[in-house]
Amino acid sequence: MKNINSINPFKSRVKKTEFGVLTNLVTSIEISSKESISFEEKTFLANYIYKEDGTYNLVYTVVDTDGNVESFVEGDGILPTLFLSPDQKNYISVVPYHPDKELEISIPIFNRENTEIPKGNRPFTGNFIGTSNQFSIFYDVDIWSDKKPDKLLAIEFKNDKVKKKHNIKVPLPRNNKIFISNDEIHLLTNDNNVWIHRQIDEKGNVLKDRTIKSSKDFFWEILSLSFEQDSYILCEENGKVSIEVISINGTTENIELIDIK
Template identity: 30%
Template sequence: MLKELQDVSNLFTIDKYANSFGRLIKITAKEKLVHADNISLFNNNFLYSLRVNINELHNVVYMEMDPLGKIVRVIKETEGILPKVFIAPNNTIWCCILDAIDERELVIPLLNRHVLGKVQKYRSFVGDWIGNSNNTVLFYNRNLFGDKPDQLLKLEFMGDSIIKREIVKIPNPPNNNALIEQKNIQLIGWDKGRVLHRVVDLKGHIIQERYLELDDMDDVVGVRLSFKENSTLIGFKENMLFIFTIDSDGSVIKRKLIELEESAGIFYSIITVKLINSESFLTNFVGEKFNGWALISNDSIVECYMSNEGEPYYKDIISNTVIELPELDENKLIVSGLNVNKGNTYQVAIYNKHEERELFILSRNF
């Protein structure tokens, strides 16, 4: 029988500061603190999985925080490492973790573990939770290198139990950006230099596909995808960020969102897209000499916070608002997580590469 997770709020200290941006929460550990994963919860709180070192040993910790930066609970994992957290169809919090001894994967709830019987272990699946379709939880593993196909992991629930686990191969090309649309998966990938939009069912069968004429872009990412309604994508070319609207006939409207100064360098990657509503979304990105996040609404950038190498702050290039963080002799701020709830609050997790004990969480209403 698995044990219930216990409170470990004494593993680190927490300081909160209010400013014009919103709230800044500073989390400090004695040795080392690493942010692993984060999700928004059905109660509009945010859940973070952290790795905290104690006497050079790794400890997996889950921290729930409300939109105002108040810590609701901090509990320590006892069954494994490298957690991936998700919300089950019944709105309970679950996690996929690796047994540190045999490196097999367990899929178990965060709370009420004492009611479980024997827990089955699986071969580990490397992938991100992309959401749920009815009673099925979906993880997607995009193959960034080589020709092996992407994979879809399906966890079918009945009540508070997993009744089926299945891995489905997705036809090539690999390295697709995947979004859920009702009972299907919408994909954006590259095929011989062209952007390929496909929809597959949960068995991996291709239902529909088309090539999108998006000019010469370095990369594009799906925001909202559909063959029946308008689709939205964002993408970049060197130091310029664009947004695309594609209708059901494939016609494209392209708009430039921002063009960075050449001294900042070029965009390297769009990391994540978080939908807010039908008109707005959040995204974060990294570039040659910078990283940051942007709030986009009605095809325009509302705010775009960026930090260049060496700077101890993020600056909104739209309003010139500055969010200052503690300055070190060397500074390299990095966004390690981004999330939004249904109460119009978003949170950004940030760390300084040159200070391993600290993690900052910015909480902002919009």
């Protein structure tokens, strides 16, 4: 594959504030923000930059901590999904133009000279979560159904290249939050007024599970989740924000943070 080319579609303004460096990117017509992710110690953006005739280019922009900007144009692709490989290199899934098919390919953003154009797959609608062992992990919850199982996409790498994509239906219960740490994948959901904590592998197999009787019916986000140490879950109920602490043996303690009235 050909490497992406440099482009300069922005006028940038940099302002230093007490909160940090503020960078404004301005285009002559229109910009549509799509994705962002870390790139080394910089910020990596994927945007559509529109032209006067209504067409657009997919443009990648790197912004460093001083507000310096460098942009590149994608040769052929829309609907970008940014992610990291297991060795923390920046990759992207895009849909190249085809008159009859909408198929997604996953390729490195930079240094493509040794990459062959891969076979396309049906696009995955979930979000990039993180990496576990030799896999990049994506997760999707169908918000329009209360019956369909969650879906997991595990992109397997070998020798710094995409080897295979594994599309997996996660065993019920559904509507899980997902947390990855130390090459472990953890799920947490509310089911019949109890919390279900599971650890799965990259193929969706359940390795461990437990039922947690929490004082809270619902939760916002997972701060940390583990079978080997205390877990911390962010909750909110009637304006009261708290952290539910789950011990190794499954007992819980609620720590109130703030009451928003």
